[in-house]
Amino acid sequence: xxxxxxxxxxxxxxxxxxxxxxxxxxxxxxxxxxxxxxxxxxxxxxxxxxxxxxxxxxxxxxxxxxxxxxxxxxxxxxxxxxxxxxxxxxxxxxxxxxxxxxxxxxxxxxxxxxxxxxxxxxxxxxxxxxxxxxxxxxxxxxxxxxxxxxxxxxxxxxxxxxxxxxxxxxxxxxxxxxxxxxxxxxxxxxxxxxxxxxxxxxxxxxxxxxxxxxxxxxxxxxxxxxxxxxxxxxxxxxxxxxxxxxxxxxxxxxxxxxxxxxxxxxxxxxxxxxxxxxxxxxxxxxxxxxxxxxxxxxxxxxxxxxxxxxxxxxxxxxxxxxxxxxxxxxxxxxxxxxxxxxxxxxxxxxxxxxxxxxxxxxxxxxxxxxxxxxxxxxxxxxxxxxx
Ligand code: COS
Numbered sequence: 001x002x003x004x005x006x007x008x009x010x011x012x013x014x015x016x017x018x019x020x021x022x023x024x025x026x027x028x029x030x031x032x033x034x035x036x037x038x039x040x041x042x043x044x045x046x047x048x049x050x051x052x053x054x055x056x057x058x059x060x061x062x063x064x065x066x067x068x069x070x071x072x073x074x075x076x077x078x079x080x081x082x083x084x085x086x087x088x089x090x091x092x093x094x095x096x097x098x099x100x101x102x103x104x105x106x107x108x109x110x111x112x113x114x115x116x117x118x119x120x121x122x123x124x125x126x127x128x129x130x131x132x133x134x135x136x137x138x139x140x141x142x143x144x145x146x147x148x149x150x151x152x153x154x155x156x157x158x159x160x161x162x163x164x165x166x167x168x169x170x171x172x173x174x175x176x177x178x179x180x181x182x183x184x185x186x187x188x189x190x191x192x193x194x195x196x197x198x199x200x201x202x203x204x205x206x207x208x209x210x211x212x213x214x215x216x217x218x219x220x221x222x223x224x225x226x227x228x229x230x231x232x233x234x235x236x237x238x239x240x241x242x243x244x245x246x247x248x249x250x251x252x253x254x255x256x257x258x259x260x261x262x263x264x265x266x267x268x269x270x271x272x273x274x275x276x277x278x279x280x281x282x283x284x285x286x287x288x289x290x291x292x293x294x295x296x297x298x299x300x301x302x303x304x305x306x307x308x309x310x311x312x313x314x315x316x317x318x319x320x321x322x323x324x325x326x327x328x329x330x331x332x333x334x335x336x337x338x339x340x341x342x343x344x345x346x347x348x349x350x351x352x353x354x355x356x357x358x359x360x361x362x363x364x365x366x367x368x369x370x371x372x373x374x375x376x377x378x379x380x381x382x383x384x385x386x387x
Pocket of ligand 1 (some may be wrong): 127128133134135136137158180234235236238239241242317319368369370371374377378
């Protein structure tokens with residue numbers, strides 16, 4: 001169906017390069033890295049060399065200088081094969097690079113954006129804390145200005161790429177009395193003293209992506225490495241999450257497509273009671289619902305990508321489009337991967353096939369970068385405020 005869209009030659013070229021890479025280099029190792037939980041350094045490095053780690057960043061800062069649709073098309077191909085590679089790519093592109101490109105100074109882009117957009121370093125984003133998840137404005141970590149540097153202290157959790165990141169954008173309270181308006185964003189360098197990688201999270205899915213706590217103990221962040229103004233951190237965090245949510249929606253789409261392909265093929269091959277199982281209405285209706293929801297997810301994602309592209313000119317928010325895409329695509333990934341396991345029967349539960357991995361990987365898309373409940377809250381607030 002995506003063939004109906006008038007993509008440019010550049011879009012098609014990037015998509016087929018990402019598809020070939022995913023199928024030739026990631027597919028053979030995906031199950032092994034899922035099992036071991038090891039970080040796939042080699043393939044991530046190659047993705048950087050291909051320009052996949054900073055797709056929308058201008059070439060002058062080490063990126064590929066392409067548009068949001070390019071990002072979505074390439075990411076979908078990676079996620080169809082492995083959602084763990086997909087989240088590493090998504091966080092690097094949207095939660096890290098996008099925010100610095102939008103809110104950073106030229107000097108910050110030179111120092112913090114170029115190495116990550118060009119794929120020679122890895123970037124991460126750190127908002128969540130053990131006692132502050134959905135209610136992101138209640139963080140406890142503190143940054144105190146002392147001369148020409150802020151002193152950062154606190155514990156951050158669930159940081160995607162935390163164990164391996166070279167640089168990170170981190171959000172801390174500079175003025176707790178002001179709540180959300182007292183939060184400030186900082187660019188930090190993992191090599192500096194006071195940056196400590198904490199407990200690694202053992203996860204149900206996306207196991208090859210590395211996730212951990214990050215502890216800050218008197219980390220000195222020079223004033224020139226503050227991203228935006230003091231007190232602007234919450235809005236920066238939210239604006240960046242809008243971009244991130246398009247990436248997670250795309251990750252969910254890729255997982256859905258992989259699970260669907262496996263299920264449809266199996267339904268066409270496996271026989272029971274003297275016929276292909278796909279000829280039973282119970283299975284065929286599942287296939288119909290899976291396919292329909294997948295294509296609806298795709299349309300919401302393309303809409304969000306176009307809204308984000310438009311926002312580069314108009315400055316308008318695309319929170320509604322991003323949240324709708326993430327909500328629908330992630331719930332679709334759960335629905336489709338659940339049905340795919342069921343259609344496979346016992347084989348769906350076996351580690352000999354990748355279907356159980358798709359099922360485990362799908363769940364996180366309903367949780368990170370804003371739970372489905374938070375997406376509904378964002379959508380409803382926007383809709384009701386407009387009346
Ligand atoms: N872009 C720009 N500004 C935004 C914004 C966005 N997407 N969303 C909110 N803001 C602004 C609001 O306009 C408001 O500014 P003003 O006070 O000047 O009007 C300010 O930020 C506070 O917004 P709001 O009142 O909506 O804040 P809430 O505390 O009610 O929180 C939710 C809003 C719940 C939506 C937010 O905390 C959220 O998204 N939580 C989930 C966090 C998350 O996704 N965590 C996962 C981290 S990555 S694993």
